[in-house]
Amino acid sequence: MEQILPHLDSVFSIDCVLFGFDGKELKILLIERNEEPFKDWWALPGNIVGADESLDQSASRILYELTSLRGIYMEQYYAFGDPNRHPQGRVITLAYYALIRLGGDKEPRPISTYAKRAKWLPITDLPKLAFDHQKIYDKGLEKIKRRIKHQPIAFELLPEKFTLTQLQHVYELILGKKLDKRNFRKKIVSFGVLKELDEKQKGVSYRAATLYRFDKRKYAKLFGKEISF
Amino acid sequence: MEQILPHLDSVFSIDCVLFGFDGKELKILLIERNEEPFKDWWALPGNIVGADESLDQSASRILYELTSLRGIYMEQYYAFGDPNRHPQGRVITLAYYALIRLGGDKEPRPISTYAKRAKWLPITDLPKLAFDHQKIYDKGLEKIKRRIKHQPIAFELLPEKFTLTQLQHVYELILGKKLDKRNFRKKIVSFGVLKELDEKQKGVSYRAATLYRFDKRKYAKLFGKEISF
DNA sequence: ATTACTTAGTGTAAAAATTACACACTATAT
């Protein structure tokens, strides 16, 4: 195919805020850069969009290369394109977030050459980030805060079977505030997208809680309607 | 500055859905293309992002070139980057919407060479659009539907002084449904961002309605809190 | 087996928000 479009020296990349939940803390995956600029700084994982990749594919690829995970809920949320955001040239970047259940604790291995290592770091204690990545992260958190109030994305962070307390915990971490237990349960149950299982939590040294599962069928019917917290 | 970043043949553009309200209808500004591909088709106005422009600046420039308007509320809402969305090469485009009060009826003049003409067309009767512009428009409308429920953006479409009926009309057009007059007024007034003026509508052949103004100060205090319809 | 510990699980009343609904008023035009 002939390229007859005008041509500019701009680079288009994708950066990802990968939110992970291990049952206790909300974390994001950061990489420690191995190259200038910002060598030795922590940064959001990202990469140039490939010539034949869609944007979503590109984001999935970045995720996969870092975590070997597929089928993760990802969503683009904002493009950052300040002419000076990258010291070495014009780089426009599209930010994605992903929500990941950190089952067990397989640390992601660093792979590409530009990263020394990758690490899940709790959002309550993040290092200084390279480029404008702090801004990108801030906007990402803001976005999922808003999103979790209207769409049932919290499930993406939990294992298939979970307790209501765990679910509430996720909401509290993302929204950054405590919620009333009884009201939370009343409300979340009233949406009708939870399926109570005949199964109890195991391995806890106290009364075991009932496990629930997210009911995707019921959710599909309800889709479009907004929920709210 | 040395360019040491990798280089790809991709083009980055911005497309705009300019929503306009003339007091009666909701319209968008379309241009009739003068060049292949899609010569003679209607399309969303758009352009390549300039080397030293921020994204917002670029969107504002596109708007300005078409309408001579400045200081208009614009917001980016989604990036479209399917590898095949442009028949002549890879073009990633970032979509913006704008909300514009169509005071009087100064038709925008077509300017750039790639457009035969530009025209405000009612959203109830849009032609087939070039490229994936229908998709871009659909997503834009969806976006402002959601946005108008939570943020007072409807004011951007109205003249500085407006009646409550006009305001309600805007909500109804965007949400695509009728609202109850008394409940609408109760609610919108309860937000406390309207200032009632000592002035009445003029030039109508029936009882003149009271004019209101949007109170930006009060809104600033309230910002962050969501409103809902 | 008793006790201490820890989290699970439940109800209600008050307050606030939402909905549904209809008619008299006022300015203008004829």
Next chain:
DNA sequence: ATATAGTGTGTAATTTTTACACTAAGTAAT
């Protein structure tokens, strides 16, 4: 003076939201 067309207003019923505290169930230690 009469017709017309849109303005502007209140209330009761319903639903949703909020605030709030104790008992039940299982585990661990003695």
